Amino acid sequence: MGLTRQDFRDLFERQRDPLYRFLYRLTGNRADAEDLLQDAFAAVWRKRDVYDGRGSLDGFLRSTAYRLFLNEWKKTARRRELAPAPGPERTAPATAGEVADREAQGFLLAQVRTALDALPESSRQAFELFRFQGMTAREISEATGTPVKTVETRVRRATLALAEALGRYRHLQAG
Amino acid sequence: MHDTMHDDDAHEDDSHGASSHEDGRMPHDAHRDAEPRDGLLERARALAAGRLSAAEQERLLLEVSASSADRELMEAFREVHALTAVADEEPPTCRVSFEDVEARIAADRAGDSAPVVTPVWRSPLRLAAAALLLLGVGLAASHFGAFGAGPRDGDTQDREAQANGQAVSSGEVATANPTAAARAVTVTSIPEHALQALDLDVLADVEAAAGVLAAFEPLRDGEPQWLGSLDEGRAVARVTGRPVLLFIHHPTCPICLDLKSKTFTDADVQLRLQQFVPVMVNVMVLPEDLAGFLERGWPYLGALDADGGEFAAFPGMSKASTFRRHLDGALTEFGARERRAWGPMRALASRWNDAVQAADAGDAGREWRELDALHSDDAEGPIGRSAATRLAQHDADVRAVIGDADEAAQADVVAGLALLDAAIGRWSGTPYEPDLRAIRDALQAEGRFPQLEFTSKEVH
Numbered sequence: 001m002g003l004t005r006q007d008f009r010d011l012f013e014r015q016r017d018p019l020y021r022f023l024y025r026l027t028g029n030r031a032d033a034e035d036l037l038q039d040a041f042a043a044v045w046r047k048r049d050v051y052d053g054r055g056s057l058d059g060f061l062r063s064t065a066y067r068l069f070l071n072e073w074k075k076t077a078r079r080r081e082l083a084p085a086p087g088p089e090r091t092a093p094a095t096a097g098e099v100a101d102r103e104a105q106g107f108l109l110a111q112v113r114t115a116l117d118a119l120p121e122s123s124r125q126a127f128e129l130f131r132f133q134g135m136t137a138r139e140i141s142e143a144t145g146t147p148v149k150t151v152e153t154r155v156r157r158a159t160l161a162l163a164e165a166l167g168r169y170r171h172l173q174a175g
Numbered sequence: 176m177h178d179t180m181h182d183d184d185a186h187e188d189d190s191h192g193a194s195s196h197e198d199g200r201m202p203h204d205a206h207r208d209a210e211p212r213d214g215l216l217e218r219a220r221a222l223a224a225g226r227l228s229a230a231e232q233e234r235l236l237l238e239v240s241a242s243s244a245d246r247e248l249m250e251a252f253r254e255v256h257a258l259t260a261v262a263d264e265e266p267p268t269c270r271v272s273f274e275d276v277e278a279r280i281a282a283d284r285a286g287d288s289a290p291v292v293t294p295v296w297r298s299p300l301r302l303a304a305a306a307l308l309l310l311g312v313g314l315a316a317s318h319f320g321a322f323g324a325g326p327r328d329g330d331t332q333d334r335e336a337q338a339n340g341q342a343v344s345s346g347e348v349a350t351a352n353p354t355a356a357a358r359a360v361t362v363t364s365i366p367e368h369a370l371q372a373l374d375l376d377v378l379a380d381v382e383a384a385a386g387v388l389a390a391f392e393p394l395r396d397g398e399p400q401w402l403g404s405l406d407e408g409r410a411v412a413r414v415t416g417r418p419v420l421l422f423i424h425h426p427t428c429p430i431c432l433d434l435k436s437k438t439f440t441d442a443d444v445q446l447r448l449q450q451f452v453p454v455m456v457n458v459m460v461l462p463e464d465l466a467g468f469l470e471r472g473w474p475y476l477g478a479l480d481a482d483g484g485e486f487a488a489f490p491g492m493s494k495a496s497t498f499r500r501h502l503d504g505a506l507t508e509f510g511a512r513e514r515r516a517w518g519p520m521r522a523l524a525s526r527w528n529d530a531v532q533a534a535d536a537g538d539a540g541r542e543w544r545e546l547d548a549l550h551s552d553d554a555e556g557p558i559g560r561s562a563a564t565r566l567a568q569h570d571a572d573v574r575a576v577i578g579d580a581d582e583a584a585q586a587d588v589v590a591g592l593a594l595l596d597a598a599i600g601r602w603s604g605t606p607y608e609p610d611l612r613a614i615r616d617a618l619q620a621e622g623r624f625p626q627l628e629f630t631s632k633e634v635h
Contacts (some may be wrong), residue, residue: 008457012273024266035270038279045280106516107394107446116262130216131256132263137214156218156248163251166258168442 003048003057010166012041015061022062024142025133026069026125040065062143108172115165127158128149193584198542215239225255242481292364325521358617360625364606365570374564381561383410392517393449399439401455403467405483408454412483414557415520416508421449423475425458430492431474441495447502450514451478479503515556523549530562540604543569570611573598573607577614581624588622 003011019040023033043064044057076111117122125144130151137155140147221227222569227235239245275599379485387407393398401422402408408419438444456465458474468475473492479485487505489498530545548563553559576598584591595615617625 009273012276020269020271021266030267033266034269037269037271038276041276042280042283045276048284076351090362105261106518107449108258112259112262130220134215152214154217155338159216159252159255160247162255162259167254169258170254171442172446 001097003045007057008041008045008048011044011057011061015058017061019065022129022133022135023065023069025128026066036065036068039068043068056142059139059142062139063094063145066143066145105172109168109171111169118165122146122155123158123161126154127162130155180449189502215245216249216252219252220256223253255543267554268439270338309621356624358621358625359628360610360613360617362610362614362631363627363630364610365573377557378561378564380413381524381558383407384414385524385527385531385558388414389521390525391521393451393453394445397440397445399445399448399453401453405456405462405479409450409479409481409483410477412452414524415451415452415515415517416513417452417483417515418486418505419479419483420448420453420505421465421468421475421477421479422453422455423461423465424455424457425474433473433492434498436493438493438498441499442538443499444495444502444525447499447506448519450506451502476501478509480509500514512541520558523553523556527558527561530565537601538604539569539602540608543602543605569602569605569607573602573611577611577627580614580618584618584624588618589617591624 016037020033020037022029023036026034040061044061047064063120115130119127126140126146129140129143129147135143137151140146140151144151144165165173207455218227218231220628222232222235235249239249288514356593371563384407388400391402391411397624398466402411405419405421408421411417413420422434424434439448456462458469459471468485468488471477471488471562475488476493477485477488477490487501489505493501524547526549528548530542533539533541534547543566546566550559550564550566552560576594580591580594580598584595592615595611599608599615602611614625614627
């Protein structure tokens, strides 16, 4: 069974946003994520005759996107930032306490970035996809072509390393 | 494929073997055939996110109670989940439509791999390239039109070539018709009355602070980064809207060493230190005008405003908890002023330095674009206002050159053209360039300086 145009459109409607978030998490960059997103869908369409309807089309799309990411972006050693830097504190005059709260969140974000960047690349990716992207270990396994056990090991190691690195900042958590 | 990525793979459990769809083929179904693993991590995530019912929570806690490793992992995940919430942001909206994908596929088929959705940063360049192309066509038409229109004058051409040297090739100069009105040229790049936006005090502060500020972090690797000069600190304080924390110390003084190793390393103290511009001066090289601070006590610690006025002093040894209160008190005393975040200020200062570097390299086009962008991005801030001042100075300089060229052309058209050619070279790539070229072309075509009409452009 091949992939019809309607199947392809359905796939796009269903997977555009999740795949974009997946790629944004990997690249940290909207334009790059959008570019890879189009490449991934185009690659799946090119290979539509190979699709026999038995495997997971969503998984195939995500693994294709991940492969493209590796090919196009990893080799250039691009490192993305987790999130935009906190905006300038120029909204309204604030009390010292409010300023301190904002500073605390900025400080904590910087520590989180530093701790994530200190992880081995494969552990960082697995953890971020698990923690921020909400993917299961199986989904990460499918997307990255890595055994589930390995994914779990990476997430576990990253978790323990982050707990050690960030534990001292627990008093800065919002709320 | 993954070898380069997995720098920690040596000890990982790879016993299941990697599925191989590196070549882009459909994935094998091995993973799908297996029963989904009800992993501890996923349940720990659900627990941390508050998605487990009370019964599920109880069951999970009972399960992990048998294994200290599992308990440790679950607790660690719960803590890390909470701590990393600050980084859990939704990405900006995806702009890709199905039609974009179809266009990409069509482009791929046609052998054109250009992206269908243009990254945002590329668009202005494309627009600029198109504008330059149009400008080039327009200028060429104007330029070659002048060749055809004016009467030939061999003497003038020779003198012009001599005067211009390597300047822009100018062709022949027409003989002015004294009975005809001068050609009108509309000047869009500069306001008729420039110099309204000069803010030289702010400019001086930014020039003094930008070099330091571009790379300055109040904390790095858990250590306060102290500036070594109060003048530098005051300039940074003025630009960032923060108070200065002045520490007068001696490298071997036990109290100073205790402060550095115990008090300043406290996380809560560091949190507050970031709101100051920290300056540390060795007492052995203390400038004379700071000696008065020592009368407060030893070692001196105090908070100053950007003018150097002290508004809080807390000399001597302080434990972290006491020092936190001192800093809180100083911040309260300083008041709810606008404090500008370090990250954006570093970025703006770095761009300011780029503009200065471009100016030093004689690349006025790059300098102008950077200043214009800074003015736009930080319109009310000190760096944006300084950029506006620099742009206004350029406006004034261009106006002055046009005035000089006008005056010179009254005596000698070629001399006026030479001044304009030099100005075109100097401000190449800026919005002034098309105006200067239009003036120059009009002068060349008519043999007299054109009538200038300034559009009502907002002053920078």
